[in-house]
Amino acid sequence: MTAERHEEIRRMLSACLDGELTQGEEQRVRVHLEGCAECRQAYEELARLQQMTRSLHFASPPEDRMKELEKSLMVQAPRRLGWLFVLGGLAAWLIYAAVTYVRHWRPPSAEELIASAVGIGFVMLLASVIAERVRQLPHDRYRRIEK
């Protein structure tokens, strides 16, 4: 075994440890390790080092802020849902206008359009509040407290 080849294998030990070599490269390293005590020791030390690094203890995040963040992420209704309510309201308004036209053979008056827009808007608002409440329910920390 030449010194260059030995060095080449040494450079591959780290990637071998991580399972990042090709099958052929890994095979070459394994064969070399069987016959080279120095490289075998280096490989074992790298493995031990990796284990030790994995078990290093780092500072934990502030529990309360992380819980707050989780809650706000989970209850935050996706923006798409808001648009669905807007589109749903618009569709209901157009359907109302079309139905009025078909039933009376005249377009709805301005008063009727305003009244229906207010009514539909109110219903959509109520629906979005209920949807928001339903989403919040599993994350509400006070839900088990009796009033």
Added chain:
Amino acid sequence: MSLNDEAEADSFAGFFRSTNRRAYAFALHLTGNGEDAMDIVQEAYLRMHERWTGCAEPGKAAAWLYTIIRNLAVDHLRRRARRGETELEEGIAGPLVAGPEEAAAQSEVSRRLWEAIRSLPPGQREILLLRDWHGLNYAEIAEVLGLSMGTVSSRLHHAREKVREAMEGFLR
């Protein structure tokens, strides 16, 4: 268990729970400040949540999260450096261990190991931690840091050799 194994692919809640501690540690080691780290983690998850459609591959989601955190941290450090509060490099080299209580909980060997890791050049240290502590594979690290896989492999090799030398006598 590695970060990728823990991450649940189809649920943001599961992804958040399985990654938030490591995400915080990553932000902390980039900024060296707990408050800044928490702000960055919060912003990163909010950004991910806006675009979350259920990632098929948990590894990709983790790499995505780490990329956002790193970009936010670099921006944050640049702002701090402009204000003259800190050197850009100083932030990157910031402490990973929050305070004396955490430090005391670690053994002498761990402390020595951490000293060896901390003395590495930032580019090598970051890769070593992303691989061995955060559990990212080479492709994910390359994506997060914008490097080639060959560079990742080479830097990791040099980093490990340096730490191995520094830890001589503690590895048997």
